[in-house]
Amino acid sequence: MFDNTQAVCDTAGDAPPTAAASPIHKFAAENADGLVGAAALLGGRRGKQLAHTLIERLAVDRQISASTHRALEALRALLALENVHDENREEAGNFAMIDPADPVVETICLLTDSYTEALVRSGLRITA
Numbered sequence: 001m002f003d004n005t006q007a008v009c010d011t012a013g014d015a016p017p018t019a020a021a022s023p024i025h026k027f028a029a030e031n032a033d034g035l036v037g038a039a040a041l042l043g044g045r046r047g048k049q050l051a052h053t054l055i056e057r058l059a060v061d062r063q064i065s066a067s068t069h070r071a072l073e074a075l076r077a078l079l080a081l082e083n084v085h086d087e088n089r090e091e092a093g094n095f096a097m098i099d100p101a102d103p104v105v106e107t108i109c110l111l112t113d114s115y116t117e118a119l120v121r122s123g124l125r126i127t128a
Helices: 023-030 032-060 066-079 090-096 103-121
Strands: none
Touching: 023 032, 023 103, 032 066, 032 090, 032 103, 066 103
16 A cells, blocks of 8 residues: 555656665655655645655755755654644544554554664654
8 A cells, every 4th residue: 555666756857866865865756655645644634745745855855954854854753653642633533543453554664664764874863
């Protein structure tokens, strides 16, 4: 459901990210559908929009701005279930609706681990 190897194209729309792209750029390009699907499942419409916007930014900009870094961290927090304990947040309700035995749980866990690893390999600070 969340695996995808389709690359996000650069601004010209005709080539995948270059070899100079950081690990997080490459990961986002290779896992765009998975990131969007997981973000939508856990964060609803806002989670889906966060993932879409982030993937688009990474496809265009090789430098990670402060706002992109905040968005990367927000997506990591969503995927890592950091706010599911807060009943006032949409992700708490969305998470409660997922059957723990559903195979999507393992898929999201693997995606989250790989995403976090790509952030670290890119030299980005992770808060938690």
